[in-house]
Amino acid sequence: MPTMEVDGKKVSWEGRKMILQACLDNGVELPHYCYHQGLSIVASCRICLVEVENPDPKDPGKLVKIPKLMPACQTPAVDGMKVHSLSPKAAANQKAVLEFLLLNHPLDCPVCDQAGECYLQDYSFRYGRAQSRFEEDKAKKPKKDIGKHVLLYSDRCIMCTRCVRFTREISGTGELGVFGRGHKEEIDVFPGQSLDNPLSGNVIDICPVGALLDKDFLFTQRVWFLKKTPSISPFSSGGENIFIEHNQGRVYRIKPRFHKDINQWWISDDIRYGWNFIHNNRQKRISVRGSADCASWEYSLGRLEQMFRKAAAEKGAGSTVLLLSPFDSTEEMFLAAKWIRGIDSQARLILNPPKIEGRDQVFRNPATGAVTYIIRAEKAPNRRGAEKIIAHFGEPPAGRTDSLDELADRAKNGNISAALVLVDPIAHNDSRLGEVFADLENLVTLSTRPDGLVGRAALALPVCTWAEKSGVFENCEGRIQAFERAVAPLEETRSAGEVFWDLLSQAGTYNAAAVRRLMVQAGLAEYADVSIPQREKEVELMQFVEL
Amino acid sequence: MAFAGPVLLKRIPADPAQRKLHRWADYVATGGYEGFQKARSIPPEDVIKLVIESGLRGRGGAGFPCGTKWTFLPKDVHPRYLAVNFDESEPGTFKDRYLIDHDPHVLLEGIAIAAYANRITTSYIYIRGEYHRQAKVLEEAIAEAYAHGVFGGKHPGTDIIHNCYVHRGAGAYICGEETGLLESLEGKRGWPRIKPPFPAVAGAFAKPTIINNVETLACLPHIMLNGAAWFKSMGTPSSAGPKLFGVSGHVHKPGVFENELGVKMSALIEKHAGGVKGGKYKAAIPGGVSMGILGTDQYDAELDFDIGKKYNVLGLGTAGVIVMNDQTDLVLALRNIVRFFAHESCGQCTPCREGTAWMHKILNRIAAGFGKPRDFDLLMEVALSMGAMPGTTICGLADGANWAVRTFLQKFPEEFKARLKSPQVQGVNLAPVAATV
Structure with a gap:
């Protein structure tokens, strides 16, 4: 494996890599603004310039210093090379570039959303000078509303053009461009356009400064208060990796988490902005039909068990129904199915079919044709997990997994004695299910929201959203990915897993890993080694470099 | 020859x-x-x-x-x-x-x-x-x-x-x-x-x-x-052939003249362009403003591709000679040159985009009579950090701006330092200067 030395540290890489990328892969940080691994290289910010000593091709072992400072982002790493980013020459350039960038920057960090995760702040701390030598008037540039989700504060912009390259290379929509010239140039949308492609929110993430801002997150929280919990997208079948960023039990925003095969650095806007159901429109208390009082969980679980046992005994095996939701974790569905089959050995397991919106939307780089992102048509995270559980419990007897149509027929003929419904957190099929279960006496719902079927249920139990629990989702490609609990459950709610764990009288408290062990014992071997996503590494404090 | x-x-x-x-x-x-x-x-x-x-x-x-x-x-x-x-x-x-x-x-x-x-x-x-x-x-x-x-x-x-x-x-x-x-x-x-x-x-x-x-x-x-x-047979060993020279500025007969490479600038000015107008020779730009300036003692500079090393300029450039007589205010001349670079910087690389505009603003201030003694070193430092050939930017525009500013400051320091001492500027128009490019 080729190796080079960067400021005395060994850096090795494979294949053809640029110096900067090889360093970043090895955890050696070189300053950079315009470089982003997912975008083309423009080498325009000039802060990554380093001194390079190349091995002499004629005399191996001898190093030849390149007289010029070389851009680390664009210079290929060579075996045996020596790179100096802390040398006086390189450091002087870093200091100069930073001074240049700050000349026309408004320095309004106290009111800037980016403060705390801003590269200008980070590198100012490292390389900057305490006082500005710029006595002149700053160039004043406007604030612009450029799209549905994005604001552009041109005055904070450092012209790295990452956002422009994103719209040209990743979303392929090309709404953004550079207008004007020299120190008066600005990023803007082309006339008559707005930045409203389905991936538009990503430009906010890749902006290294506070120029591109999220309207949804604007002024809601200082970023240093936010905790990041690794999670999986709960809205789409792609299994996009995300971070839930939250503080004091409240989620503030969702950011993409790098996964090289699924979403890379990006997520679509429907994932980024679709999380309002965590805090809005929640069912907070247990409700019992015909009673205005709140019921306790002890009472409700007893009532549930009693109801189903009675119903199964009266109408015979196969008359109870468990309607699974593709939004629940595989562990929860396993426990639910296990519980209901314990009461009614032929209970029907049915999947509430997920919403399909058209076809998969594929984004390509117009220049290369390479696929950059796919927005999945199937708007639920765990259909495959649900199908696996149904298949696992469906035998014998075969063919017990009924479609909604057949369920409707059975309900009409009075063949259903009791139904337990795991309700989708996002309204879907509500009216259909309402028709199906219109006349059913023994209807129990586990729901995050108070509407839909909840009003008809004999017993409506409030459960958690995915942000308040942990578990696994299986995406449309068959990847089983775990997600972590980000915020505490709301008031009286419990996760569906907890409910069935207690109903099954399992020892201890519910946790997803324990359920996966049960699943492995039951023969679902693929759940043996689910890797838990890494929490955000403790960020190493920036070192102050004396210049 | x-x-x-x-x-x-x-x-x-x-x-x-x-x-x-x-x-x-x-x-x-x-x-x-x-x-x-x-x-x-x-x-x-x-x-x-x-x-x-x-x-x-x-x-x-x-x-x-x-x-x-x-x-x-x-x-x-x-x-x-x-x-x-x-x-x-x-x-x-x-x-x-x-x-x-x-x-x-x-x-x-x-x-x-x-x-x-x-x-x-x-x-x-x-x-x-x-x-x-x-x-x-x-x-x-x-x-x-x-x-x-x-x-x-x-x-x-x-x-x-x-x-x-x-x-x-x-x-x-x-x-x-x-x-x-x-x-x-x-x-x-x-x-x-x-x-x-x-x-x-x-x-x-x-x-x-x-x-x-x-x-x-x-x-x-x-x-x-x-x-x-x-x-x-024409020119010098390293710079062969005939060359077009465009002479402009303070000469009696500006225009395009042909001669061989290596011709002395003095010969070009006197023989072809009719000599310096309105005073004595003070300075000249050898080939387009990005090449820097030739000093008063460099009147006889040979115009060939080796001029850069010999006379501390960037190079021959396009051989568009701009002659300045001793009535020329070099601070204003430099301001005009830097204004050009600030206006024409494409805005891609940070040092050039910000540095050219900054230098222009500093020179505006000096020209308006508000220059401070530290501005001399500041100008020099800004120019140098933009690239001193080899430069720090993608193309050579920043180098050109740097060479123009640097050679003006190096070859005519007194002209600039005189402006930095007091806010009273003698002999030049102090009309308010637009702060923008």
Whole structure:
């Protein structure tokens, strides 16, 4: 494996890599603004310039210093090379570039959303000078509303053009461009356009400064208060990796988490902005039909068990129904199915079919044709997990997994004695299910929201959203990915897993890993080694470099 | 050294009354396209060899050997393009315009020879947007050349058809930088490209591309006809051949003059341009404002490609000499130059985008009488951090701005320091200065 030395540290890489990328892969940080691994290289910010000593091709072992400072982002790493980013020459350039960038920057960090995760702040701390030598008037540039989700504060912009390259290379929509010239140039949308492609929110993430801002997150929280919990997208079948960023039990925003095969650095806007159901429109208390009082969980679980046992005994095996939701974790569905089959050995397991919106939307780089992102048509995270559980419990007897149509027929003929419904957190099929279960006496719902079927249920139990629990989702490609609990459950709610764990009288408290062990014992071997996503590494404090 | 008479200007008499536009018939009657005929009679490789032998160096500013540049084209990769750099926008430079105004076919013949030698598919003449008259002249000349079979035919022994087009720029100095030119030619924003890949490998439309200056190509017919030895007999050993010099500023008779490379600036000013006007010689810019300034003691500087090392300037550049007499306020002169760079910076690299505008603002302040003593060092430091050749930016514009500021400060420190001492400035107009570019 080729190796080079960067400021005395060994850096090795494979294949053809640029110096900067090889360093970043090895955890050696070189300053950079315009470089982003997912975008083309423009080498325009000039802060990554380093001194390079190349091995002499004629005399191996001898190093030849390149007289010029070389851009680390664009210079290929060579075996045996020596790179100096802390040398006086390189450091002087870093200091100069930073001074240049700050000349026309408004320095309004106290009111800037980016403060705390801003590269200008980070590198100012490292390389900057305490006082500005710029006595002149700053160039004043406007604030612009450029799209549905994005604001552009041109005055904070450092012209790295990452956002422009994103719209040209990743979303392929090309709404953004550079207008004007020299120190008066600005990023803007082309006339008559707005930045409203389905991936538009990503430009906010890749902006290294506070120029591109999220309207949804604007002024809601200082970023240093936010905790990041690794999670999986709960809205789409792609299994996009995300971070839930939250503080004091409240989620503030969702950011993409790098996964090289699924979403890379990006997520679509429907994932980024679709999380309002965590805090809005929640069912907070247990409700019992015909009673205005709140019921306790002890009472409700007893009532549930009693109801189903009675119903199964009266109408015979196969008359109870468990309607699974593709939004629940595989562990929860396993426990639910296990519980209901314990009461009614032929209970029907049915999947509430997920919403399909058209076809998969594929984004390509117009220049290369390479696929950059796919927005999945199937708007639920765990259909495959649900199908696996149904298949696992469906035998014998075969063919017990009924479609909604057949369920409707059975309900009409009075063949259903009791139904337990795991309700989708996002309204879907509500009216259909309402028709199906219109006349059913023994209807129990586990729901995050108070509407839909909840009003008809004999017993409506409030459960958690995915942000308040942990578990696994299986995406449309068959990847089983775990997600972590980000915020505490709301008031009286419990996760569906907890409910069935207690109903099954399992020892201890519910946790997803324990359920996966049960699943492995039951023969679902693929759940043996689910890797838990890494929490955000403790960020190493920036070192102050004396210049 | 033997410069017998005009070569490039042989069809353009010194007397303005006798100058005229040479169309096809006039051009052919005065020996036109004979060089092209001669080139076609020998194999293309020999044409390249001859050009290398002649020691022809690029006339666009950098002085890169022309024939050597051609050899960088990867073998057997087609199509190949020739981009003719006619984006003559360096302040003080007007030699190519003068040539094309009267003798457009010499460029077309040069293009035809270069295209033959390198098996070029398409030649693009990238012409500065403001040169609309010259664009028209060239369009007409190209039509004539097509009519007479110079363009539109196959290169002998191949299936490659050679076409030639004029592409008008939109008025950006940076599009004269060769990769900025290519971007502009492709219809993109004229931002210089990062290298590698070099244009000879992946230039216009990602295909191998040669970029040559108008004057460089105009030398080719003469080299073909008269041979390498003749060409080398003019100029100095490292800078061969005749050269067009555009002299402007404080001279009695500004204009474009031809002489051999290595001619003394004093000779050029006195012999051709009628001497310094309105006072004594004080300073001169050797070749476009980005090259820096020649001091009072450097009046006799030899104008060749070695001028940079000898006289502490960036280089010969385009040989557009701007002469300044002793009445010139160099602070205002420098402010004007920096204003140009601040206005023309493409805005891609941080140091150039911010640094040029900052220097302009500092100079505005100094010119307005509010300069502080520390501004001298600050200007110098800003200029140096933008790149001191080798620079810190993608293209050479920042280097040009740096050299202009640096050499002004180094060669005339008192002029600047005098302004920094007191807010009272003697002898210059203190009209309020617009704070913006």
